[in-house]
Amino acid sequence: MSLGRVSTILTVLFVIGAYLIIQWPISQVLPEATDHAASIDAIFKFMLVGSWAVFLIVQGFLLYFVIRYRRRPEEPPEALGAQIHGNTRLELLWTLIPAGFLVVLTAVSYKVYADIIATPAHAYQIDAVAYQFGWQCDHPEYKITETSTCHMPVDTEITVHLQSRDVIHSFWVPEFRVKQDVVPGLHNVMHFKTTRIGAYHLICAELCGYGHSAMRASLFVMSRPDFATWVKQQQQQASGAVSADLSFKNDIQPIFQQHCAACHIATQLGGLNLGSYQGLLKGGSIVSGPIIKARDHAHSVLFKMISPSGPWPGGNRMPLGGPYLQPSEINRIAAWIDQGAKDS
Numbered sequence: 001m002s003l004g005r006v007s008t009i010l011t012v013l014f015v016i017g018a019y020l021i022i023q024w025p026i027s028q029v030l031p032e033a034t035d036h037a038a039s040i041d042a043i044f045k046f047m048l049v050g051s052w053a054v055f056l057i058v059q060g061f062l063l064y065f066v067i068r069y070r071r072r073p074e075e076p077p078e079a080l081g082a083q084i085h086g087n088t089r090l091e092l093l094w095t096l097i098p099a100g101f102l103v104v105l106t107a108v109s110y111k112v113y114a115d116i117i118a119t120p121a122h123a124y125q126i127d128a129v130a131y132q133f134g135w136q137c138d139h140p141e142y143k144i145t146e147t148s149t150c151h152m153p154v155d156t157e158i159t160v161h162l163q164s165r166d167v168i169h170s171f172w173v174p175e176f177r178v179k180q181d182v183v184p185g186l187h188n189v190m191h192f193k194t195t196r197i198g199a200y201h202l203i204c205a206e207l208c209g210y211g212h213s214a215m216r217a218s219l220f221v222m223s224r225p226d227f228a229t230w231v232k233q234q235q236q237q238a239s240g241a242v243s244a245d246l247s248f249k250n251d252i253q254p255i256f257q258q259h260c261a262a263c264h265i266a267t268q269l270g271g272l273n274l275g276s277y278q279g280l281l282k283g284g285s286i287v288s289g290p291i292i293k294a295r296d297h298a299h300s301v302l303f304k305m306i307s308p309s310g311p312w313p314g315g316n317r318m319p320l321g322g323p324y325l326q327p328s329e330i331n332r333i334a335a336w337i338d339q340g341a342k343d344s
């Protein structure tokens with residue numbers, strides 16, 4: 001078979017493969033839920049077509065030459081083929097064509113990337129806070145904080161401000177086709193326009209500790225009227241969230257049992273027993289009691305240790321290694337102290 005015929009076969013294979021790749025409906029496999037998704041899928045197809053061409057040229061001609069120039073039985077074992085040194089035209093071609101492909105790829109990718117990191121002032125602002133091992137979404141405009149869920153309206157430009165309370169995490173929503181590291185001390189921003197109503201997974205894509213694989217939140221893209229209703233419900237709940245008569249036994253002990261038991265109840269770390277009201281009055285070997293100052297949560301040691309303003313940067317980090325006390329639980333403890341820190 002001649003070189004010309006092999007080239008023709010490879011060209012035909014390339015055209016068929018390229019056509020199938022371009023026609024492939026990615027959005028049926030994984031929905032495209034932002035304005036970036038279609039562009040990123042197009043870049044992906046562009047790279048796949050390029051890879052298909054490289055694969056055919058390298059593997060196709062390799063196979064052809066292996067067969068065409070194999071050693072024949074009548075040839076002596078030490079026979080050498082023709083020795084060729086340099087071919088300027090060929091070398092220019094295999095340098096310039098891939099270089100041109102990479103320049104186009106860079107230009108197309110940069111346009112999408114610039115749009116992802118843009119920060120238009122009119123976009124709806126969301127603060128996504130990552131911690132070991134979960135997500136919190138703050139809506140500064142409505143003063144709403146949600147944990148393990150994140151709601152946003154459809155057909156809306158969204159800017160997500162990423163913050164970490166502890167280690168490096170990564171904000172990933174496969175259907176949005178966007179992924180960005182969440183680095184402590186660094187203000188990373190992501191921008192996109194939601195285009196599809198639905199429920200999605202917000203997944204942590206950076207190994208961040210033993211709970212990494214379970215670090216997920218539910219992300220909801222809602223119609224605008226539904227989102228407005230949700231905002232109203234959240235605000236109503238927040239205004240009447242803390243009941244007026246909190247007791248240690250019913251409201252505080254369950255929080256301690258869930259988050260503090262492993263260290264401050266089971267092993268009484270620091271001499272501190274959070275399992276009983278008497279333990280709070282007694283204090284521990286590091287801090288003498290009482291660790292609560294009735295009606296003054298700001299000066300209570302218990303609150304200082306877990307409050308957003310210290311003693312660690314970025315807010316509460318108890319219990320060590322997470323899952324941390326949630327803002328709603330910290331608020332509940334503060335409210336209980338302010339109500340007089342009643343035993344029952």
Ligand code: CUA
Nearest residue numbers: 204206208212
């Ligand atoms: Cu956070 Cu992995």
